[in-house]
Amino acid sequence: MNTNLIALIPSIEPDELAYLQAFTKDLTEDKLHLFISLYNNKRKKTDTILICCLLGFVGVAGVHRFVTGQVGMGILYFFTGGLCLIGTVVDIINHKSLTFEFNQKMAMEAMGMVKGF
Amino acid sequence: MQIVIFLNYYPIFKTIDQLKASIFKPHSTKLYFLPLQLFIKMNTLFTIKIKKYWQQYFELLFWASALLLLFFMRVNTEAPTLCIFRWLGINQCPGCGLGHSINAVLHLHFSASFKYHPMGIFAVIIILNRIKQLSFKPKYIIQ
Numbered sequence: 644m645n646t647n648l649i650a651l652i653p654s655i656e657p658d659e660l661a662y663l664q665a666f667t668k669d670l671t672e673d674k675l676h677l678f679i680s681l682y683n684n685k686r687k688k689t690d691t692i693l694i695c696c697l698l699g700f701v702g703v704a705g706v707h708r709f710v711t712g713q714v715g716m717g718i719l720y721f722f723t724g725g726l727c728l729i730g731t732v733v734d735i736i737n738h739k740s741l742t743f744e745f746n747q748k749m750a751m752e753a754m755g756m757v758k759g760f
Numbered sequence: 761m762q763i764v765i766f767l768n769y770y771p772i773f774k775t776i777d778q779l780k781a782s783i784f785k786p787h788s789t790k791l792y793f794l795p796l797q798l799f800i801k802m803n804t805l806f807t808i809k810i811k812k813y814w815q816q817y818f819e820l821l822f823w824a825s826a827l828l829l830l831f832f833m834r835v836n837t838e839a840p841t842l843c844i845f846r847w848l849g850i851n852q853c854p855g856c857g858l859g860h861s862i863n864a865v866l867h868l869h870f871s872a873s874f875k876y877h878p879m880g881i882f883a884v885i886i887i888l889n890r891i892k893q894l895s896f897k898p899k900y901i902i903q
Contacts, residue, residue: 654789658815715886722879723855728844733822744897 648675654688658743666750670757678757686751687711689742696738699724699731708736711745820894823887830859831866858883 649655649663667675687710695707705720725731734741816888845853861880864873 677814713890716890719879719883719886723858723883724853725855727853727855727858733819735821737819739819743815 647682648672652679652683652686654690656689656739656743662672662743663750666754674757674760677760678753681753681756682750685753686746687742689739692742693735693738696731696735699728699734704731706746707738707741711741712748776785820891823894827862827866827884827887827891830862833859833863835860835863 657673667678692707695710698706702727705717708717708720720730807846857876861873861876864876865880865884
């Protein structure tokens with residue numbers, strides 16, 4: 644039952660699905676609904692992060708770092724042209740795990756909010 | 761034939777336990793396929809593990825190796841540049857001199873590093889912070 648509900652999250656990755664299944668094992672169905680509606684607003688899709696990465700080739704580097712909440716890294720990328728383009732290329736290779744790391748944090752936050760109710 | 765079997769088998773096994781179970785119970789009775797099947801299954805097992813570790817530790821490896829290589833970089837010699845823009849013939853870039861700057865910070869020459877690029881000190885602090893973040897993050901478990 645739970646797995647069907649989690650699969651409603653748009654464009655979910657297999658790793659994320661497995662992580663959420665283990666993470667929301669103990670929730671009842673009402674709380675799971677609440678968790679998913681909160682988490683859906685907080686999470687980022689991998690496509691948006693990839694597009695933000697690609698902005699680095701146009702001249703505005705480091706947008707993906709701002710979006711995923713790493714402000715210091717974002718400033719560094721912005722003022723050095725994405726570490727002379729090397730950092731941008733590395734983050735394009737690595738964009739899936741960057742997104743997954745951010746989404747894990749957001750799942751923690753959403754879980755905290757659900758437990759507070 | 762190899763490709764067809766690979767395509768057939770690759771998406772079926774989502775977890776490592778399923779793979780392990782299927783290795784000891786081959787559901788095809790054709791014996792002449794058995795070594796090939798075993799090879800392919802071991803291969804997929806291997807690639808899944810490698811992929812997991814790659815996803816977890818790629819960024820950490822990148823930052824740590826970058827700092828190490830910049831520490832041991834020889835500055836005063838006349839060597840060809842590693843900059844992509846220089847190869848293309850563009851001589852102006854907002855990040856010019858950052859490598860030399862970080863090298864100077866790692867050897868504790870702060871004023872020299874500020875002369876090369878003003879953000880060198882900031883860059884080292886931020887990268888070290890990121891390394892700390894990546895090495896102490898909670899490890900997720902697939903399944």
